């Protein structure tokens with residue numbers, strides 16, 4: 437199950453998508469933290485930490501943070517875990533990895549989520565922050581998550597989801613489709629920062645609905661598949677390996 441159709445304005449086929457996405461994040465990496473910081477009104481670290489705690493992340497756990505980017509999920513997790521020694525970050529972009537490595541003493545692996553150079557059954561907890569839309573295939577990627585988790589291990593995916601009601605949808609489009617990209621450009625003076633945020637909107641707008649994400653987890657043999665929605669927009673998906 438692909439998370440969204442080809443974005444024709446950016447690339448011609450799904451084969452070209454990973455190359456486009458890698459270049460986008462490589463070139464936008466230096467702007468990612470400031471843009472995400474103001475765009476979510478400085479709540480990012482607190483929210484990530486709170487979600488990780490609420491869903492059961494505890495000191496002593498082996499954590500895999502997939503699509504770790506500049507390390508925002510991993511930094512929050514290191515505050516919950518009391519250090520980064522048990523954190524492994526998987527991320528394909530050189531630019532994003534370079535920023536993350538300056539912040540954390542974790543293990544870093546350059547890879548996509550779809551096939552990770554990691555042994556079976558190594559992790560207690562697996563997180564993904566705002567990257568679900570970039571995976572080539574949801575079911576296949578979730579099967580890979582299932583493989584690397586220990587029995588009883590848990591996945592937590594945070595994602596922004598377009599609301600369904602007319603007013604919510606309009607407001608969401610106005611903010612993420614126009615205001616956020618405009619200010620990203622204004623504050624960073626970078627066309628790449630703007631493009632990163634426009635692409636964020638384009639992929640959210642056309643992303644599969646939450647029921648389909650949950651069905652992909654079930655198809656990948658996960659149990660206790662749940663979605664919690666906060667302020668209509670923030671989805672917290674959780675699933676457990678039996």
Ligand SMILES: C[S@@+](CC[C@H](N)C(=O)[O-])C[C@H]1O[C@@H](n2cnc3c(N)ncnc32)[C@H](O)[C@@H]1O
Nearest residue numbers: 461503504505508509529532548549565567570
């Ligand atoms: C919006 S950033 C999220 C970063 C971080 N998780 C956070 O919470 O801020 C999306 C990240 O997904 C990464 N990414 C893109 N395609 C990926 C793939 N196929 N597998 C794993 N990560 C991918 C990008 O390089 C980028 O760093």
